[in-house]
Amino acid sequence: MTTRTRAAAWLGAAAALLVAGMPVAGVVGVAEPAAAQELPASLEVQVTTISPTVARPGGQVRLAGRIVNMSAQPVGGVAVQVRTTSMPVSSRSELHRLGDPQLGEILTGVLAAGSYSVLTDNLDPGKSHRWSATLDVDSLGFAGFGVYPVAVEAIGATPIGYGVLGEARTFLPHQPADAADDLGVAPTRLAVLWPLVGVPRRDPEGVFLDDRLAAALGPGGRLRRALDAARNRPVTWLVDPELLQAVAAMSDGYQVRAGTSEGGGEGGGEGDSEGSAAGTTAGTGAAVAREWLADAREVLTAADAEVVALPYADPDLVALERRGLSRDVTASVTAAPDVASEVLEGAVSGGVAWPPGGFADRATLETLRVAGVGAVVLDRRALPPAVALPYTPDGRATLSTTEGPLTALVTDPELSRLLAARPRGRAAKRLALQRFAAVTTLIAAERPDTSRTVLAIPGRRHKLDARYVDALLTYAAASPWVELASLTVDRPAPLAGVPRAPLTYPPAQRRRELALDYLADVADLRDKLSGFAGVLAGRSNAGTTEMSQAILRTESSAWRSQPADGVALREATARHLDQRIGKVYIAERNLVTLTSRRGRFPITVVNDLDVPVEVGLQLTSENAPRMLLADPEGDESRARRQVQVDLPTIGPRRKVTVEVPAQARVNGIVPVQAHLLTPDGATYGEVRSIKVRATDYGRIANVLTGGALVVLFGTVGLRLARRAVAAARSRRTAR
Incomplete structure (x- = not known):
């Protein structure tokens, strides 16, 4: 609804009659005068x-x-009249110009x-008065099928x-016949794309940052309304598999990070139970999660349901x-x-992408096509017609890529905006519905002999007004010139080949x-x-799939508007990954001693994982002139x-020790850096600094031992000599 203030000069002639309360109803064909006195805004008209x-x-x-x-x-003298x-x-x-006129127009x-x-006769400030007007359609002089301003x-x-x-x-569609066939109008196929997209909030261990998803799934919640509003409607569901996965996890009972915010809109990042100061508490949404998931399975696996995994x-x-994360x-x-099919317990197709805002650049489309995407949802402003139509x-529309053609599903911005709107008040809702009716009628009237497909999609995390959306879809289903259709049953449109301007990615989107x-x-x-996965022997998983999905959750478009929650989730993911990496490590030894300038010192590598690992060991002397x-x-x-140093495969919960040869040129302590290597030679885990002390204890011991032997043998020899001398003296005396 819009309210405009202006003076109607034509009323000047009838002003005296109007003030006196004499009606001029029935005046028809009086044209607006060339000039009009503008008066300050004072009356709001609600329809x-x-x-x-x-x-x-x-x-x-x-x-x-x-x-x-x-x-x-x-x-004073408040009256109402209708002009068309x-x-x-x-x-x-x-239609846009007439529906949203400039002040005074x-x-x-x-x-x-x-x-x-x-x-x-008098309307006091802040007061309102009911009004109504009944129009005879035949007296309006409408020229035929189309949309007329009111x-x-x-x-x-x-x-x-x-x-x-x-x-x-507002606007009045005019239907001069009872059916579209009688009008000679080919119905417009309206494909409504209906997203079920959440906000990631689970850490790699499945602990939730907060319990806000429970509120979204419960009565009156955003996701509850989104599921119910399009139930039994011929829409195409665009489903985020992560949302389904999170709800399934909740339904079996779940933990929530203690001490995190419960208020505000949906959003979240998670902490980590190991090494985190915060504990966990039991989540409260298991029951609503089970109910929502059961309904989702019923709706999304119905025989006529069209479901695509985003x-x-x-x-x-x-x-x-742009950041070089095309692999993600x-x-x-x-x-x-696969994730969506597992949760819904039925086959779900993929191959459709919906970039945030409906805008993408050429490089992104190339990557999507390589990844197997066959269709991408774009805003019409991203791919407008090459010429004004x-x-x-x-x-x-069809886009060319190096990997082959890519279908662009170009959404109508105005129909999408009307679908996502949350008009406040009865009057605003009624005028929004009438605008939706006018737009769909006008599309059909533009080329009445040609059926076209137009696409509409609300916001990815829209908080819809269920009754309002139901009214729009009910009107579309009943309208003879609108046919609600899904993407897969659409037949090719004759005008699908309209030339398009180059792909647009505006700075505001960047x-x-x-x-x-x-x-x-x-x-x-x-x-x-990647490094952690590389050291796992054979086909061991050790949680890498869960970790990979956790990293994907840190890349969600949800963090555009909730950056703090994104950082929280990223940090929790980093903590958990560091803990997993840290379970394969070099046992800490502050000081080892060589008993001579040549010798060996032990290094122990520990695997505390439940799977075998394959790592190497690299040692570096920090003072080569003193030790090699x-x-x-x-x-x-x-x-x-x-x-x-090549190490053997280290079994689960096992350790391996190697003796490393070293040569010291002088006595003293030399730091040696030690770290593990992945099979492809990348550094793994933390770098340890081990102090190796070289001494001459071995040489000194040999000298001392030799001296002792000399003394020992000298003493024994001296005693033997003395005995021999004494014996000789005894023999001489005896003679």
Whole structure:
């Protein structure tokens, strides 16, 4: 609804009669004068009833609502009248101009017969008065099938003049026959894409940051309304598999990180139970999760349901491509159908991507096509027609990529906006419904001999008004010139080949992307996970799939508007990954001693994982002039500053010790850096610094031992000699 203030100069001649309360109803064909006195805004026109929505020959249309005095002064002689034209709206641009007029712009047309009525002699500030007008359709002079503008004007007297003090604009579709076939109008196929997209909030261990998802799934919650609003409607469901996975996890009972926020909208990152100061508490949403999941399975696995799995966790596709994380784009696309199928217990197709905002650049489309995406949902502003068209083109277009053609599902911005709207108040809802009716009628009237497919999609995390959406879809289902259709049953449209302008990715969209420094930290996580997966022997998993999905959750487009929650989830994921990596490590030894300048010292590598690992060991002397190292399995004489040691496969919960040869040139302590290597030679885990002390204890011991032997043998020899001398003396004495 819009309210406009202007003076109606034509009323000047009738002002005295109006003030006196004499009606001028039935005045028809009075044109708007060239000039009009503008008066301050004072009256708001609310339209709460338009019945029926579509005007038909021989029938009547009743309009009703309230007039509200928004000024600080009383308004006298308040009356209402309806103005329309006999010529239909010719284009959507004209519909926009007429529906949202500039201040003071008057609808050029005629007064509808019987529409004028005096409401009250005086309307005090803040007060309202009911009004109604019944229009005979045949008297309106509508020229045929189409959309006709309607202006409801509120008239009154203020201290500075008398005239039109408020207005509401709307439109009346006119149907001169009972069916589209009788009209000669090919119905417009309206494909409504209906997203079920959540906000990731689980850490790699499945602990939830908060319990807000429970509120979204419960009665009146966003996801509850989204599921119910399109139930039994021929829409195409676009489902985030991560949401289904999270709800399934909740339904079996779950834990929530203690001490995290419970308020606000959906959002979240998670902590980590190991090494985290915060504990966990039992979640409260298991029951609502089970109920929602049961309903989702019923709706999404119905025989006539069209369901497509979006990329896992709704990633910020363009931002990932720009940061060089195209492998994660591919991972999110390939994981989606399997995750969705597992939760829904039925086959779900993938191959459709929906970049945030409906905008993408060429490089992202190339990556999506390589990943197996066959169709991408784009806003019409991202891929407009190459030239201005007098009609709405078909919503399908073909884009070329190096991997082959890619279908663009081009959504209509206005229909999408109306579908996602949450009009406040009865009047706003009624005018929004009438605008939806007008737009769909005008699309059919633009090219009545050609059936086209137009696509509409609400916001990915829209908080819809269920009754309002139900009214829109009910109207579309009943309209003879609109056919609700799913994507898969659409037949190719004759106008699908309309030339399109080059793909557009405006700067405003780039500014909304996830920050590059944030994604740099996410890229580090991906590199760490690659290293961890590389050391696992054979086909061991050890939670790498869960870790990979947790990293994908840190790349969700949800963090565009909730960056703090994204950081929390990323940090929790990093903590958990570091803990897993840290379970394969070099046992800490602060000091080892060589008993001579040549010798060996022990290094122990521990595997605390439940799976075998394959790692190497690299040792580096930090003071090569004082100490060199050698390969334990090689020639010890070929000592050098750095050596790499091949280790055998280390079994689960096992350790391996190797003796490393070292050669010291002088006595003293030399730091030696030790770290593990992945099979492809990358550094794994933390670097240890081991102090190796070289001494001459061995040489000194040999000297001491030799001296002792000399003394021992000398003493023994001396004693033997003395004995011999004594014996000789005894023999001489005996003689």
